[in-house]
Amino acid sequence: MSLAGKLSTEIWVHATADKWFNLFSKQLHHVQNLTDRVHGTKLHHGHDWHHNETIKHWTCTIDGKVTTYHESIESIDEANKRITYKLFGEELEAKFKVFKAIFEAIDKDIIKWTIEYETTSEEVDPPFGFLEFVHKGSRDVDANLLKA
Template identity: 70%
Template sequence: MVFLSHICSQYSSPSPIFVCSISCFLLLLLASFFTMSLAGKITTEIGVHATAAKWFNLFATQLHHVQNLTDRVHGTKLHQGEDWHHNETVKHWTYTIDGKATTCLESIESIDEQNKTITYKLFSGDIDHKYKKFKFTFQAIDKDQGGAFIKWTVEYERLAEEVDPPYGYIEYLHKCTKDIDVHLLKA
């Protein structure tokens, strides 16, 4: 405040309204740093034994098999479209998050074959009750010594501050990744 008064006094004496306005602005700015953002991103990397190529092939060309590789996915079916891996196709998923059966629709937003990356948009069902925006990004990265890292990024925007960040989805992705890795090693 002393600094502000010094600057203002060089030009004219600061009016109490001006100082109050600046003080209020600074307080609001400071308060905004302590307010939780509704949007966020959570990233996790999981070491797996199967190669990045096997992982990417499963998610890019055989996504419908995931329901047979982990008991956390109860079922999936085509909701709209005929090709499981086309970006205009919508799939219906039923799975368990935090011990609760959950449903959503999903579509592929983008596929980057060179970087073995796929981004999925999740919506409808239980997602829309908590989140305005919800995306998974899957990336398979080869390790130098064999195997791979599976990198999952969950990008979201909550509808309200009362909605928790989707940590249950990170746990779900960890468990599914471990289950699927066992099956990919056998293939």
């Protein structure tokens, strides 16, 4: 039996909502330069970082270990400053049938990350480590966005 759920975190930030949304919708390749938690990212398939059919390969530190996964943009809602990413790859698919990360710039100084998931079995824990990764990584990114 699998378990489905959602985890979310709201983060007070100094950079504007527009700056955050612009980074994740038009300059995603810069994230690796704004936090040490992301070791590298590259295009796996496609030529445009922000096209729905493009697949990116990420290498990050999650739960204290180097983790790799693929990501593609499922949808971008410019009016609500919301982006839904689909995450997949061997490491994730061993534990999760569904894994989505949803970014929202919900106020001038608040961003929100929501993780939607469905585990492969009830023995798999919810992805608290990934939520911590996006939360702490967002803090790193915010500090660097202020410098830009």
